[in-house]
Amino acid sequence: MVIGIIGASISGLIAGKRLAEAGHDVTIIEKSRSLGGRLKTVKLDDLNLDVGLTHFDVNTNTFGSFVKKQEEEGAVQKWAKEFNYYDGTKLLDVGPNSDSHQYYTGTNGLQSLAESMSRWVDIKSEEKAGGLTYIGPDRSKKRSWMINLTDISVFECDAVIIATSAVDAYGLLQTVQNKTESRRIIRHIDEVRYDGCFSLAATYNKQELPDWKGIECENSAIKWISNESSKLNADQAALVIQSTPAFYREHAHKSDDEIKELIFEEASDIVGSWVHHSKSTYLQNWKYFKAKNPINEYFMELELDDAPLALIGDYLGGFSLENAFVSGYNLSEYWKKKYTEVTV
Incomplete structure (x- = not known):
């Protein structure tokens, strides 16, 4: 056919x-x-950063066989088993309900899988x-x-x-x-029905590399922060910061520059004020990011x-x-x- x-x-x-x-x-x-x-990768300062899905896990043999082959071919790598957790007031090493689980990511951006x-x-x-x-x-x-x-x-x-x-x-x-x-x-x-999301990629000069791989966030306008430099073994700091659906609904009408500043302001409460001092940025607007x-x-x-x-x-x-x-x-x-x- x-x-x-x-x-x-x-x-x-x-x-x-x-x-x-x-x-x-x-x-x-x-x-x-x-x-x-959603397997979208953008290049900023010669770094491939995932602005859609930043990682994934495996729960079925069907997908597991595919991932194993991709790992053998060097396209996929094991990344983390647990992530840091922000509870709205402080940053913790792990969340209260965390269970160790293998997460994967691309070796040079997830879009290479596609x-x-x-x-x-x-x-x-x-x-x-x-x-x-x-x-x-x-x-x-x-x-x-x-x-x-x-x-x-x-x-x-x-x-x-x-x-x-x-x-x-x-x-x-x-x-x-x-x-x-x-x-x-x-x-x-x-x-x-779908939840929307803003995904902000940012690179930094002369910034010490974070010692965490990812941060799951609660009670914040930020849902997730990915330390992209930890995937790439890069010597330059790079983050992808993703908003909550509520933040997306509230600010979808605003300009890109306004949205970036708001996201940086929220993220500074989690990782520190250095997050404002980016070298390069890219903002992705995901209207249909996740089916509810x-x-x-x-x-x-x-x-x-x-x-x-x-x-x-x-x-x-x-x-x-x-x-x-x-x-x-x-x-x-x-x-x-x-x-x-x-x-x-």
Whole structure:
């Protein structure tokens, strides 16, 4: 089959990679220049800093096998088993409810994981899907679906996988005309809600490197602080500071400079006043950072044998990087078995 995947998230990338390995012709359409969704890495002063997800853990064999291979290839490294904890008044070595657990990160930024998976598929980056047209079994054209791009071109395919946020998936499904089968899916994903987040990366000159790897924060406008220099074995201090959803909602209308100053002010209570004296900064606005009420299914499918369509992503089965990976992986396994005419 010719498969069009909308969204180069880790869900879309792992599904695309595995379906391409099974013999399908896979193209991923991504509206951004970069791949990986929340696996976003930016370069500041020659340091690769993670401004989306900064680390992850492993709880399933499926994801564990993938991570082990990435670790053997040098793309992933063990990072920490516990993090420091800020309770709103003081910084503690560990939180009161902390349990030792292995956390991983990239050796040179987590986005490299996404880029490594993209080698198996064709990528149309900076191309936005504006809608879907169902051609159906009585079509005169060769393919069952047309993905309508906002530059007025189209991509024809036999099957569609939507690997975007629930909000974007909802918008795409609304364009599928006269398909009552899509209404069940639309009702479910319309109920998904997201927390937003500001993620501020900053580098520092002549600043002593912090002796902690990460700080989990409570009773603060800051949710998490990552010591990025500890991942890179760098001799230059670098942080990623992430806000709470409440801070995001309160300040989303403000300018980038105002938001940066507010985040630094809050972070100074936790790590010290030196945090204000940054060399370079980058602010990432994550409108759909984390699903608050994910759907308890790993993927959802529009069950049309002549025109397969499925949804995958980090709002299905949970909200972690692992959930997103397993969502795409499970759909690929299901479709590999379902569409057996493909030569492996």
